[in-house]
Amino acid sequence: MVEVQIWGSLQQAADGRATVEIADVATVKALFSALAEAHPGLAPHLEKGVSVSIDGQIFNDAWFEPIPDGSEVCILPRITGG
Amino acid sequence: MPLDVKPGLEARKFKLVGTRPLRPDGIDKVTGRARFGADMSAPGMLVGRILRSPHAHARIRSIDVSKAAALPGVKAIVTRDDFGDCPDDLVDIRDNVMAREKALYEGHAVAAVAAVSASVARQALKLIEVDYEVLPHVTDVEKAALPDAPLLHDDMVTQGLEETPAKPSNIASRCQFGHGDVDKGFAQADLVVERKFRTEATHQGYIEPHACLATMASDGQADLWVCTQGHYYVREACAGLLGMDLSMLRVTASEIGGGFGGKTTVFLEPVALALSRKSNRPVKLVMSRDEVFKASGPTSSSSIWVKIGVTRDGRITAAEALIKFQGGAYAGSPITLGAMSAFACYALENVKSVGYDVVVNRPKQASYRAPGAPMVAFAVESVIDEIAGQLGMDPVDLRLVNAVNDGDKSSYGPKLPKVGLRQTLEAAKAHPHYTAPLGPNQGRGIACGFWFNFGGQTCVSLNLNVDGTVALAVGTPDIGGSRASMSLIAAEELGIPYEKVRCIVADTSSLGHNDITEGSRVTFSSGLATIEAARSCIQVLCARAARIWDIPPEAVVWEDGHARPAGPNAGEFEPMSLAEIARLAPKTGGPIAGHAEINAGGAGVSFATHLVDSEVDPETGRVSIVRYTVIQDAGKAIHPAYVEGQYQGGAVQGIGWALNEEYIYGEDGRLQNAGFLDYRIPVASDLPMIDTVIVEVPNPRHPYGVRGVGETSIVPPLAAIANSVSAAAGVRLAELPMSPPRVLAAIDGMKAAAE
Amino acid sequence: MSQVHVTTTINGDEVEYLCEAEETLLDVLRDRLGLTGAKEGCGSGDCGACSVMLDGRLVCSCLVLGAEAQGSKVETIEGMAAGETLHPLQRKFIEHAALQCGICTPGFLVAAKALLERNPDPSESEVRYWLAGNLCRCTGYDKIVRAVLDTAAEMRGA
């Protein structure tokens, strides 16, 4: 079980939820599928590109990054730079 | 695959990493041999020039190129008609590269010509007849957000609101971050300070204008030479806009004369290719400085409101920000990064930041070093400073009370991994600068800054030559000495001298995809890939030695540049050096190489604390920077001289932003200072030496502990300088730049109020 | 189009060229003579990237017409090293990491050499003011100023 945090203005797409509990996901790819299924409004955002933080480490486009059980997961706007 | 990262990084002893060898491109760059964007030529080359809108906002009724096309020496002309359908994510880029229905800012490209000489091209531009219907314009972020503002895009509906509005507006989107309950937090506060801030738009100010040389043959094969931070991105964007296969376009990154985020997108490149396609000749396009200011991608101007509540002992109970950025004529200002980073230095129970992305009749913004963060840090760190003053608390102590620690929940969401803010604050307090006496009319300012840093897709190819030297190919353009760092890392891993490695930046056909050199990612990501490539090369080296010795490959270890037999065979054979194994490679199985293709995650965030003393002339409002110290966490400095260089360069760009740099628009919506004469970047005589302190709190996700260093250094300066000027002038400065008229008006206003 | 015929000396070699009357010396050096070491950063004399010596004076070659070089002596960055031997300033710039992107470097070197020929022992402030017409956006000038001061000390034999 992981608790996924959704950033403020994305919460509308997650039916107003600030956190979503998702069970049995071992990777980012599985997480995205589960999230899109639970809250279809999230799907276009996940598709367009977001960053995912797992226990404080931020990843882009990393489908197979493992998500340890009980880890803290946040969906963030895509991080870039200059 | 993530590399095996072992704890106890601090204990690692490096032979080369952390030393300061000479950079491999040094001699080329001090002799004038290095070839930058505009330095390349091709046989039969034409000169390209771009016609730009003189209006801030105008409907383009028609473009008549017939007279220009008839001018002898003109070989091709392109307009909006030459750029057709393209992928959705490139639509704004396409429209920015060549205006369609409307010109949305002064300088917006409207047509381009290729001709046999610059003078013919110039004449041709004058012969192009554009029929404009001039429209009302808006260049100010606040005014553009008003309901009756001139509308740039009829179909722009604000994204991110609870209810999608029925009417279009110039507000592209709203975003919100935070946690807790700020109202509850403010109710618990003993002191609440709030203030409004404004910053003007600034330009990255790279000294090399955009330049490229495009060659496309009639079979569609094309080459592009260009100064860019990301030649793979240039390839994707150009291929997408021109309907080409990626394989048909080879992009070579020239030496790049500064980027700072401004060379992470395309402006000239698709136009040059279109002109080359039409003329069947090589076409060189180079921007003038005037075009760079008017038609490349400066950063956002901003309007920011910040409110922070604290208890008597300095603990922050709530923090809130409302941030508006204009990002030029298209959506995409760095508002999310600005809003996320606003309070990232502090561990907060109740925090909220709301951002709006607003479009105006100005050039489409591009990234600028830690995009979005410096302006927001200016506002937040100014309020923190004001609170310290009102509480009578030392400003470092106030920050230490609230500074984030390892594992704290960040203001933008996730809990923080290992972080080094506290260490930079403690180093600031211990630095002699912090307690040095100040002269008359001088003030000291301090501010902290944060940046995310970034990893991303990266390829490295490491080829061993038969003489034991190494050809290292990376795909991230070198904008600040990264070839030296990559060579150091490869040499460190392989156990050979630095001089035995030669690192080059490969073109898009020679190496797999690499993300742009941005987000302070190169030393981290290309460094990781280099380590991985070197380690895969070492595996091959050990396997070859094992075959030569006829022992199992697991029984060979790599130490100090040598394969050594280990385990039961230890001491059985003389260790073989890399050079010996390389020499025998043709007989032992052929060439030896290592390579890595990764998507690097886990770039460590970084923090900095800046200290600055400034002096204000109370009669003229003129500000001099008299002392400056940068203290920043680098994780691990690979080549400390170039880490210091990043610290110093970021600080000085911040000094320019704080004091004198600004885009100045007239009532007519035209930029009034499109040149280095009146867009005033700091000159050598404006500055003191910039002292640096490299703090090293290793990033646990990198085998050496590296964090990005390029961007964080521009985050604290605006606030640090504002705090020092406010201390020296005796009045809070809340608008940038703190140009003399503004500072003098603030001083005079304070005096008038006191009377 | 009538072109101007110019005979001049560049880095010790006699050079002849034709140029249009409105072409700058910088255009001629870069586009006609292949000497691309001088850079165009602004075209208005504000950045110093095109610095060359003209008859012993430091100038911005973007503010000199190609036609004006008739009978003159022009020295560019390409003539600064003696064969394989770098000028001490060139060596010190590399040693001090006084360049990041390197676009401004040729201009700084030409300007700094002119300074040290006039004043072998400049103060930090003199270096900063002499070089105020050379813009650098990467380094914050710190390492450039140190490199110039260190070169001056070395050349004085200090």
Next chain:
Amino acid sequence: MRYEAPGTIEDAVGLLAAEKGLARVLAGGTDLLVRLRSGHVEPDLVVDIKHIAAMHEITAEDGGFRIGAAVSCAELGEHPGVRKLWPGVVEAAELIGSTQIQGRCTMVGNLCNASPAADSVPAMVAAGATVRVVGPEGRRDVAVEDVSDAPGKTCLARDEIVDSVFLPARPARSGDAYLRFIPRTEMDIAVVGAGVALTLDGQGVCTAARMALGAVAERVLLVPEAAALVGTTVDEAALGKLAAVASAACRPIDDKRGTREFRIKVAGVLARRAALIALERAKG
């Protein structure tokens, strides 16, 4: 565009007189080339006066110096005699642009470019300098303050050339100074400039004072009210008065370089500071 480099002033004047289109005189070129490149001016003829030998000379004349129109500001600064005579003028000339610009720019070019913000002009006006204008009809002398009365406009006919500027002898116990305000330390155009020259008697009482202000009006302003210093020992009260008359004389605009209010206030500040330097120099 044609480029001509005549060897005599007569030939130069002849070329200008014969040209039917637009002609421009080229000395240092540091303004002209910028305007050429930006397309602000598209001349048919450019007359380079640097091949006229006399234009490069600095010659002693009547206790002062005549400075040729092609003398660069760097060359001027290297002339110990001129620097000793009118240090304020030389310092003003040395403020124009960078080291690179100094190697090319000239005081006469600075004057004929007709910008109200030209650094050397207020200093020359304060020093009482004149220029010699040469045309088909002969030569005439014009006071520096009378050369330009609006941005980009001069009193020169289309076939006239300024061949030199004359800095007169400096009276005993006199001193001059020029200060400008810019946001950076170098490379900016003056936001305000103030040139002051004053003369003392043996008792330290001011007997003559001239002040000129730059960048505060459509032209460089000679401020006759600087006579407020005459009869004083240039004490605090007199300096306060000078600052007040300087501010009162300004009629500036708001622009990208500064606001109206700022220029008015800073003109007074600079007038006062420049007068103090001039006073020190007058005292020797």
